[in-house]
Amino acid sequence: MSNLIVHGGTPLNGRIIPSANKNAVLPILCGTLLSAEPIRLRGVPEITDVKKIVEVFRKLGSEVEIDFKTGILDVHHKNTHFDPAADRLPEEMRSSIMLVPGLMARFRAARVEDDVKGCTLGAREIDPHVEVFQRFGADVQRLPDGLLCTVPGKLQANDHWTDYASVTTTENFVLCAALAEGTSTLMNAASEPHVQEFCQFMVMLGAQIEGLGTSRLKITGIDALKGGEFSFAEDFHEIVTFLALGAITGGDVRVKNSQPEQFPLIDRTFAKFGVQIIHEDGWSRSVTEGGKLKVKEPFTRNILQKVEAAPWPYLPVDLLPIFVALGVKAEGSVMFWNKVYDGAMGWTSELSKFGAHAFLSDPHRMVTFGGKPLAPAEVESPYIIRVAIALLMVAASIPGRSVIRNATPIRRAHPHFVENISRLGTRIEWVEGD
Numbered sequence: 001m002s003n004l005i006v007h008g009g010t011p012l013n014g015r016i017i018p019s020a021n022k023n024a025v026l027p028i029l030c031g032t033l034l035s036a037e038p039i040r041l042r043g044v045p046e047i048t049d050v051k052k053i054v055e056v057f058r059k060l061g062s063e064v065e066i067d068f069k070t071g072i073l074d075v076h077h078k079n080t081h082f083d084p085a086a087d088r089l090p091e092e093m094r095s096s097i098m099l100v101p102g103l104m105a106r107f108r109a110a111r112v113e114d115d116v117k118g119c120t121l122g123a124r125e126i127d128p129h130v131e132v133f134q135r136f137g138a139d140v141q142r143l144p145d146g147l148l149c150t151v152p153g154k155l156q157a158n159d160h161w162t163d164y165a166s167v168t169t170t171e172n173f174v175l176c177a178a179l180a181e182g183t184s185t186l187m188n189a190a191s192e193p194h195v196q197e198f199c200q201f202m203v204m205l206g207a208q209i210e211g212l213g214t215s216r217l218k219i220t221g222i223d224a225l226k227g228g229e230f231s232f233a234e235d236f237h238e239i240v241t242f243l244a245l246g247a248i249t250g251g252d253v254r255v256k257n258s259q260p261e262q263f264p265l266i267d268r269t270f271a272k273f274g275v276q277i278i279h280e281d282g283w284s285r286s287v288t289e290g291g292k293l294k295v296k297e298p299f300t301r302n303i304l305q306k307v308e309a310a311p312w313p314y315l316p317v318d319l320l321p322i323f324v325a326l327g328v329k330a331e332g333s334v335m336f337w338n339k340v341y342d343g344a345m346g347w348t349s350e351l352s353k354f355g356a357h358a359f360l361s362d363p364h365r366m367v368t369f370g371g372k373p374l375a376p377a378e379v380e381s382p383y384i385i386r387v388a389i390a391l392l393m394v395a396a397s398i399p400g401r402s403v404i405r406n407a408t409p410i411r412r413a414h415p416h417f418v419e420n421i422s423r424l425g426t427r428i429e430w431v432e433g434d
């Protein structure tokens with residue numbers, strides 16, 4: 001277990017070039033398996049989830065060269081092999097399940113391990129994925145420790161309408177449809193920026209996708225995908241995180257941001273805490289109105305200020321903990337509503353160790369009563385990337401030494417995170433603990 005020691009209370013100042021979005025990089029890496037041609041990816045971040053997928057590709061005989069200094073990854077799935085009786089896919093990461101379409105298309109068989117849940121955010125079902133595989137013609141059987149998917153021949157196109165807009169289910173549908181026989185349509189498709197980036201990559205490989213960025217995707221299967229080059233965009237999670245770190249510590253952090261058009265709702269959410277986001281010349285920065293975080297009072301009498309997270313174009317649910325951290329610090333009360341997960345809010349007890357007042361109303365809702373005096377503390381993060389970051393944010397805002405135990409999940413998504421925060425002025429270090 002890796003812990004973070006944070007000496008807080010120093011305003012963060014400086015510039016950050018964000019890395020690529022883990023949730024775009026991973027489906028794209030999985031997508032490379034559908035092509036037998038050389039592919040070059042630029043801007044690949046040094047994160048543990050990427051290393052796990054690269055390791056599995058090498059075990060399966062694919063050629064992979066990766067240089068994390070330049071961010072260039074070359075992959076060629078030419079002499080790739082797969083044996084469902086012996087080969088295993090990576091566990092403890094959700095994206096593992098997106099290797100299934102490539103394996104089914106190439107080897108007519110794939111396995112899914114039982115633990116592909118990723119962050120412990122509550123129920124993370126695999127049924128929508130299984131349903132997609134079945135609709136494309138797969139036979140799915142339960143094994144003692146996972147699932148076995150087999151297909152008799154080419155995947156068969158189909159029309160499907162999912163229960164809800166699921167990010168990885170949408171990506172799995174596109175992966176299956178790209179080489180399927182015929183034209184497939186998905187209704188209630190997810191459209192997050194990372195889903196769009198993944199679709200753009202698939203189009204670069206030659207996939208025929210209509211409706212990119214909408215809730216209706218139409219994909220016409222082709223015989224084979226090409227190779228090519230793809231450069232990753234900046235991660236909006238990381239942009240928001242550094243803007244919020246600037247705001248919570250009373251500093252001035254400027255973050256490179258080539259896609260401010262994705263930000264209007266994110267900007268409005270910052271404004272609820274008295275933080276104005278300025279996008280200028282490809283950079284974004286946060287300015288705190290009156291120099292102090294303060295919750296904006298609604299015009300409607302006797303209601304709480306509120307932040308709701310749901311599938312895009314709502315505020316992305318992975319950003320909610322970052323705003324909870326601002327809620328703890330800002331004077332006033334805010335209700336946070338996680339409309340996606342039923343187990344992502346149970347860390348109020350850790351916040352209270354800092355002296356924060358946060359109340360868990362039910363599995364989906366939390367209220368922060370912010371602006372209370374805070375003191376450094378030793379807290380424990382659940383296995384949730386963005387909660388470890390939120391706890392770190394609170395710690396960075398409080399003068400003194402705090403410890404975030406079990407902060408390891410941060411390494412799943414954010415390369416050189418601690419080095420970046422150090423460069424901005426906060427003393428912070430990793431310590432291996434038990």
Ligand SMILES: CC(=O)N[C@H]1[C@@H](OP(=O)(O)OP(=O)(O)OC[C@H]2O[C@@H](n3ccc(=O)[nH]c3=O)[C@H](O)[C@@H]2O)O[C@H](CO)[C@@H](O)[C@@H]1O
Pocket residue numbers: 023026094095123124125164165166167168169311316317318339340341
């Ligand atoms: C690798 C990757 O890309 N992971 C992201 C992806 O996970 P992932 O694709 O697993 O998330 P889903 O969109 O499938 O949602 C996860 C769970 O939330 C519940 N659910 C979701 C939406 C809904 O309208 N109703 C509902 O009940 C379901 O139990 C579902 O299993 O999208 C999530 C939601 O943006 C993010 O938190 C994850 O970081």
Ligand SMILES: C=C(OP(=O)(O)O)C(=O)O
Pocket residue numbers: 022023093094095117118119120318385386413
């Ligand atoms: C929840 C996340 O990832 P995963 O779905 O891989 O657990 C995340 O990126 O915040």
